Amino acid sequence: MKKRLLPVLALIIAITYSVSAQNNHSKAVIGFYNVENLFDTINDPNKNDEQFLPNGDYQWTSQRYLHKLDRLSQVIAEMMRLDGGLVVLGVSEVENEQVLLDLVSTERLRPFGLKVCHHESPDRRGVDVAFLYNPARFTIIDTAAFPLVVPGQPEFISRDQWLMTGILDGSDTLFLLVNHWPSKSGGERRSLPGRLAAGTLSHDIATGILTKHPRAKIIIMGDLNDNPNSKAIMECLGTKTNIKNVTSNDLYNPMWKMYRDGIGSYAYRDSWEMLDNIIISGGLVFPAKGYKYQSAHVFRKDYLFTKSGSYMDYPFRMFAGGIYQGGYSDHLPVYIILNK
DSSP states (O other): OHHHHHHHHHHHHHHHHHHHHHHSOSEEEEEEEEEEEEOOSSOOTTSOOGGGSTTSTTOOOHHHHHHHHHHHHHHHHHHHTSTTOEEEEEEEEEOOHHHHHHHHTSTTTGGGTOEEEEOOOOOTTOOEEEEEEOTTTEEEEEEEEEOOOOTTOTTOOOOOEEEEEEEETTTEEEEEEEEEOOOOTTOHHHHHHHHHHHHHHHHHHHHHHHHHSTTOEEEEEEEOSSOTTSHIIIIISOEESOGGGOOTTOEEOTHHHHHHTTOOSEEETTEEEOOEEEEEEHHHHSOSSSOEEEEEEEOOOGGGBOOSSTTTTSBOOSEETTEEOOOSOSSOOEEEEEEO
C-alpha cells in the first residue's frame, strides 16, 4: 500500500510545487511579432510557397532558413528576459506549425521550453497566425478559430482569427485573440472592406466573451494593417483611447498614445506606422483581482534596424525590394506588461 501511495504523493507534490512556482510572479509580458514570411524550404502543394523554395525567386535555401530562425530566436530570447518574462507571444506570417517547432527548438530558445499553439488558415499566401507560450506559466483551456467573411465578397479568403483561452500563473483566465488583418494591397479603397470586416469580427468575438464572462480579461493582438486611429480599429472594433473612460465592457488600445507620439512598429515612406496593436478589455484595466495592465511598448533594439542604404533606420528585414538582406523582420515586436 505504501509503495502505491508514493507515485500519488509525488504527483501531488509536483502539482503543488508547480502552482506555487506559477504564483511566485508579480509581472507577466504578453507580446506580438510579425516575423515576416517564416517559410520552410519544402514545397507544399496546398500553399503558395513557390518563392520560398531553393529554386524559387528568393532562393530560399536551408542556410537562409536556419539563419532566419537564428535571427528570430535572438529577438524572442531577449523578450523572454524582459522584466516579468514573456509568457505568450502571438505571431503572424508563419507557413505552418513545423516552422514554429523548429524555432522553439533553436539553441537560444530550447532552454525556455516554449510550446506552440498553431492553427492552419485558408489564406491564399499560405501564412497563418499562432501563439508561442511558456507552459510553466500558462495553461491552455480551449482554442477556437473564427473565419473572416467580407460582405459582398464570397470569394474573399484570409487568415482566421485564432482564440486561445488559458490560465496565467495558476490564477487569471486570459482570452487571447491573435489576428493578421487583410493588407492594403490594391489600395486603401479596394482593401478597406476586409479590415472593416476583420474589426467587426474581433469586436463580435470580444462581445461574445464578455456576455458569458463579465469583466473577462481579453487581449486582442496582431498585425492589423491599420493604425490605431483607423475606422476599422476605432469604430468597427470599438476601441477607446482614454484609459480614464474605460469600463469593464470596453476595449482599450494603449498603442494609440505611442502612435500619436510618433512611435511605430513598421516604417513606410519615411514615417512610422503602428500596424501591430495589442488591445485589452476593461477587465485588465480595472480588474477586481489578479493581473492588470501596466504599460505598452515597442521592442526596439539597435540590432533590429538597418544601418545604411535607402532603408537606413527602417526595421532590418529579411528581404527588401526582393533582394535578400539577412535581417529579422519588416516589423518590430510589440508587448504589454501586466502586474499584480
